[in-house]
Amino acid sequence: xxxxxxxxxxxxxxxxxxxxxxxxxxxxxxxxxxxxxxxxxxxxxxxxxxxxxxxxxxxxxxxxxxxxxxxxxxxxxxxxxxxxxxxxxxxxxxxxxxxxxxxxxxxxxxxxxxxxxxxxxxxxxxxxxxxxxxxxxxxxxxxxxxxxxxxxxxxxxxxxxxxxxxxxxxxxxxxxxxxxxxxxxxxxxxxxxxxxxxxxxxxxxxxxxxxxxxxxxxx
Amino acid sequence: xxxxxxxxxxxxxxxxxxxxxxxxxxxxxxxxxxxxxxxxxxxxxxxxxxxxxxxxxxxxxxxxxxxxxxxxxxxxxxxxxxxxxxxxxxxxxxxxxxxxxxxxxxxxxxxxxxxxxxxxxxxxxxxxxxxxxxxxxxxxxxxxxxxxxxxxxxxxxxxxxxxxxxxxxxxxxxxxxxxxxxxxxxxxxxxxxxxxxxxxxxxxxxxxxxxxxxxxxxxxxxxxxxxxxxxxxxxxxxxxxxxxxxxxxxxxxxxxxxxxxxxxxxxxxxxxxxxxxxxxxxxxxxxxxxxxxxxxxxxxxxxxxxxxxxxxxxxxxxxxxxxxxxxxxxxxxxxxxxxxxxxxxxxxxxxxxxxxxxxxxxxxxxxxxxxxxxxxxxxxxxxxxxxxxxxxxxxxxxxxxxxxxxxxxxxxxxxxxxxxxxxxxxxxxxxxxxxxxxxxxxxxxxxxxx
Numbered sequence: 001x002x003x004x005x006x007x008x009x010x011x012x013x014x015x016x017x018x019x020x021x022x023x024x025x026x027x028x029x030x031x032x033x034x035x036x037x038x039x040x041x042x043x044x045x046x047x048x049x050x051x052x053x054x055x056x057x058x059x060x061x062x063x064x065x066x067x068x069x070x071x072x073x074x075x076x077x078x079x080x081x082x083x084x085x086x087x088x089x090x091x092x093x094x095x096x097x098x099x100x101x102x103x104x105x106x107x108x109x110x111x112x113x114x115x116x117x118x119x120x121x122x123x124x125x126x127x128x129x130x131x132x133x134x135x136x137x138x139x140x141x142x143x144x145x146x147x148x149x150x151x152x153x154x155x156x157x158x159x160x161x162x163x164x165x166x167x168x169x170x171x172x173x174x175x176x177x178x179x180x181x182x183x184x185x186x187x188x189x190x191x192x193x194x195x196x197x198x199x200x201x202x203x204x205x206x207x208x209x210x211x212x213x214x215x216x217x218x219x
Numbered sequence: 220x221x222x223x224x225x226x227x228x229x230x231x232x233x234x235x236x237x238x239x240x241x242x243x244x245x246x247x248x249x250x251x252x253x254x255x256x257x258x259x260x261x262x263x264x265x266x267x268x269x270x271x272x273x274x275x276x277x278x279x280x281x282x283x284x285x286x287x288x289x290x291x292x293x294x295x296x297x298x299x300x301x302x303x304x305x306x307x308x309x310x311x312x313x314x315x316x317x318x319x320x321x322x323x324x325x326x327x328x329x330x331x332x333x334x335x336x337x338x339x340x341x342x343x344x345x346x347x348x349x350x351x352x353x354x355x356x357x358x359x360x361x362x363x364x365x366x367x368x369x370x371x372x373x374x375x376x377x378x379x380x381x382x383x384x385x386x387x388x389x390x391x392x393x394x395x396x397x398x399x400x401x402x403x404x405x406x407x408x409x410x411x412x413x414x415x416x417x418x419x420x421x422x423x424x425x426x427x428x429x430x431x432x433x434x435x436x437x438x439x440x441x442x443x444x445x446x447x448x449x450x451x452x453x454x455x456x457x458x459x460x461x462x463x464x465x466x467x468x469x470x471x472x473x474x475x476x477x478x479x480x481x482x483x484x485x486x487x488x489x490x491x492x493x494x495x496x497x498x499x500x501x502x503x504x505x506x507x508x509x510x511x512x513x514x515x516x517x518x519x520x521x522x523x524x525x526x527x528x529x530x531x532x533x534x535x536x537x538x539x540x541x542x543x544x545x546x547x548x549x550x551x552x553x554x555x556x557x558x559x560x561x562x563x564x565x566x567x568x569x570x571x572x573x574x575x576x577x578x579x580x581x582x583x584x585x586x587x588x589x590x591x592x593x594x595x596x597x598x599x600x601x602x603x604x605x606x607x608x609x610x611x612x613x614x615x616x617x618x619x620x621x622x623x624x625x626x627x628x629x630x631x632x633x634x635x636x637x638x639x640x641x642x643x644x645x646x647x648x649x650x651x652x653x654x655x656x657x658x659x660x661x662x663x664x665x666x667x668x669x
Contacts, residue, residue: 007629014305014628024309 058084114152121146122154126161133164136172140179149180279371283360291507293616295322298507298623305627326500334496337400344398349494349501352391356508358384363515364439366525366607377438378430381516382423385471388505389415392480395502396490407489410634411480415471417641422467424649425460428656429453429520442524449528454521459652461521463645468513470637473506474622476629477637481506514618515611522614525607558586 025032045053054073061069061084072083100106125142129135139162143154150173159166173179230238267274296311299321303310311318336345359381361371374380389412396408432453433441445451454461470477481489491502518524563582566573573581598605632640 010628011624014624017305017307018301020307022304022309023307026309026312 056082058082114156117147117151117153119154119157122157123161126158131162133162136162136164136169137176140169140173140176144179149183152181276372279361283357283371287357287360287504287508287511290511291504292322292326294507294510294619294623295325297616297619298626301620301623302627305624329500329503330497332496332499334498335493337493339400340493341398341400344394345493346498348391348395348398349498349505350391352388352395353501353505353508355384355388355391356505356512359512362438363512363519364442364524365611366604369525369604369608370439373437373439375435375437378426378436378441378520381438382419385512386415386419388509389419392490395494399490399493401493404490404492407480407492411473411490414473414477414480414637417638418467418470418477418645421463421641421645421649422471424646424653425463425467426520427649428460428653429457431653431656431660432456438519438524442519442526445523446526447530449523451526452521452523457521457652457656459648460656461517463649463652464521465517467641467645468516469622469625470641472509472513472622474510475626476632478626479631479634479637482631510619510622511615514615514622517618518611518614522618523610525611527606527610531606554590555583555586558589559583562586562589 047053056071056073056075058071061071070084072081074080075082096106122143125139125146129139136158139158140150143158144150147154155166155169155173158164159169173181227235296319300310300318311321314320314324336342362374362377362380364370364373392411392415393408396404396406396411399405429441430436433444435441441453445453469475473480481491491499494502559579559582561582562585563578566581567575567578595605599609600606
């Protein structure tokens, strides 16, 4: 080894650094492009012997803004089992809102199972339109003509087959007044109250006579 | 009279103050100047001419004091900026263009701080210590040749004077540590003194070989001997001497890696612990002046002083401005207007969205740039000392950059390593350099004679 080569190498390193692009971000004029909810990535580090560096100090769990860190372990002397937090906080953190904030799966109380339908006619319609979401209005109209309304199952099926988002299909369907999501109100089908209808008819005709014109059929 | 009174009464208070001042400026001033030029000036010129030595000294001292301030400011700024860039930072960039006013603001900050003297401190000595440290730094400027003829005092023992005055800074450091009545300051002072005294010896011995070669101790003559091609520089005849001088001067100026007398991260500035306000500022200031001085000395002794690295083809200024007579005056009067318009015209014509006034402002700025460049160019070509000054400053600041670069790179040495290096390596190497140089001179002289 040449004596003093280390000095030269150090000098050359700093000289190269002198010309390299700088790491400083000129806050507040320039801001790093970071999502506002970004909190960094949690990662446990290992030392050079491969041992976990975490000392179970709980500082991270204490500071966690969304209380998603749940940790336990041995203390640094290996004597006690330690765990973060008082017992009452656990119930709080199992609450639905806390689970949702922590990004865990939460049961959707508003979910209702939709009834199954026969998808064969729908598949025929979609086949005719070549599964093209651009023909969405026509597909929806024909589906309604087929089933009488747009069942949730049909929209889900259209979404899955055409690749269009369910929300977009639903939005399209809600935009047009002639598309409906429920079966039309049942007219003309005499149900249990037959006598009641007859009475109403009689009342209407009497009313029409008094007003000088015929009201016509039931609306 | 009444008219005059009424006019006077109509004036506001500001006007009543300004009007007499205006009168003084416009009427009394010129009369006074003429009178002084007529009667006092000949006497004054005779007086100054009779005491040319004193005049020269006063001018030199004023110039040196005035020069040391911007030099230190530039070096402080350079240190902030260069080290920042080497750390992949940007450095100061808020105050002034690219943070250039940072060192001025540092100075103002130091000025505004409380000037504190500890209880029980030796007041007089405590006060005078920073003055000594600063003065020893500034006094060395007196013999440094900044260019041909640009030397405060061309002493024939210039080099000896340099080491004598430079050695006095030890006194300043020591009494600064002593007068603080603080054991840590005292230890810091002793430490600094030990370091500076130890490195004084190889520093002085390293240039003895050069003195043997040059045959003179006048810095001006040493500079003159290195004229011509850069192979004439003493660094090629005294490489070991140059290296020893470089290392010892680094230690002498308390720079990294030998800055442990005031290692800011370890012993809280050592001897300067109890200092605050402008007294601390002076210690701080002296350090940066010292950086410039060791760079200037390196350049003067080993790197060709104010000589260009190769003989320039002499460029004759084609037209002597003196021959133009009254035409010169007209040129000076007309050039700004004409050139501003000339520079503004293309900007205005090419970009139709530029308003006329913006084009004119840009043209004026361009004219100024060109004019300043032209003035410097003419001065460089026409004036020897200007060319010398440019080269000297360029080389000196290149070495200042090297010192800053070293500060950004090297770790600090330990005190025993520092002392061991000085006594076990630098001193024998300096002696070896001296003996080899002396032997070579004897051999060459014998061969020439024989």
